[in-house]
Amino acid sequence: MIEVLSSLGCRVLKDEPLSMHCSFKIGGPADFFIEIPNELALSEFLRIISDGRFCILGGGTNILFSDEGYRGTIVRLTGCFKEISVSGDEILCGGGALLSDVLKTACENGLTGLECTAGILGTVGGAVYGNVGRGDKWISAVIKSVEVYKNLKKELINREKAIFGYRKSGFENSIILKVVFSLKKDMKNDSLKEISKNMQKRLETQPLNIPNAGSIFKNPDGFSVGKLIEEAGLKGIYAGKAQISELHGNFIVNTGGAFAEDVLALINLIKEKVKEKFGISLETEIKIIK
Incomplete structure (x- = not known):
């Protein structure tokens, strides 16, 4: 596998520490870590891997890797999958493109329509997969089409046929290759103002200067998880070097040298206390990869 994929331009690493590839800065080694630069190499990888265990990694901004690492292959899309182009009011980009670069473009x-993504880290593929956004504005609102690999076949899925919802997209068993965003001309020049406003709010309410994986839990209908955690008296609590953020209860931060087991201990504590106090069962938003 290493020889074939390397000949196709892939970067193949063995026993690569996953703590170097996620915003939490936590995680043991993966058996293989492969950067795939084009569709030919990706299709060849999928043929070779067959029934083998692998995981597609975007920006690593909403993931908790196990302390033991990953027994299988972690894949990151690079090269042509990071390209961004503009045609009229549309932006075409690869699934590996950084969301911040698309917003800048x-x-x-x-062009306006992507302001709700301001300050959200990670790749376009990850953002579409998780239907990111804030308040009542989501990235799905400006998606025209998504090109994916599913069951070893390429498919083009138009917005009307996609199944978007709160923090979900229907692409859970697919590899997102390309996305077309249909935007509008910023006639009133309001885009930068809204981006600045969204960024300022994130800076004031989220611990962006400490390693974390974003929101840990999904908000239950009609409730703010951060508020529930605060009212349960859990903000600031530690488990090892992991801490429930004092700034925002729905964030767990790595204060330096935290392990996955520390984060999981806090996740379980939050679930237990919120269920006990409010009768609400919380669902994690981050992906826990073991």
Whole structure:
């Protein structure tokens, strides 16, 4: 596998520490870590791996890796999968493109519609997969189409046929290759103002300067998880070097040298206390990869 994929331009690493590839800075080694630069190499990888265990990694911003690492192959899409182009009011980008770069491209071309993604780290593929956004604005609102690999076949799925919802997309068993965003001209020049407003709110309410994986739990209908955690008296509590953020209860931060087991201990504590106090069962938003 290593020889074939390397000949196709892939970067193949063995026993690569996953703590170097996620925003939590936590995780043991993966058996293999492969950066795949084009569709030919990706299709060859999928043929070779067959029934083998693998996981597609975006920006690693909403993931908790196990302390023991990953017994299988972690894949990151690079090369042509990071390309971004503009055609009229549309932006075409690869699934591996950084969401922040796409937002920057939209601003530079006077296009509006992606402001709700300001300050959200990670890749386009990860953002579409998790239908990111804030308040009542979600990235799915400006998606025209998504090209995916599913069951070893390429499919083009139009927005009307996609199954988007709160923090979900229907692409759970697919590899997102390309996305087309259908935007609008920023006639009133309001885009930068909204981006600045969204960024300022994130800076004021989220611990962006400490390693974390974003929101740990999904908000139950009609409730704010951060508020529930605060009212349960859990903000600031430690497990090892992991801490429930004092700034925002729905964030767990790595204060330096935290392990996955520390984070999991806090996740379980939050679930237990919130269920006990409010009768609400919380669902994790981050992916826990073992």
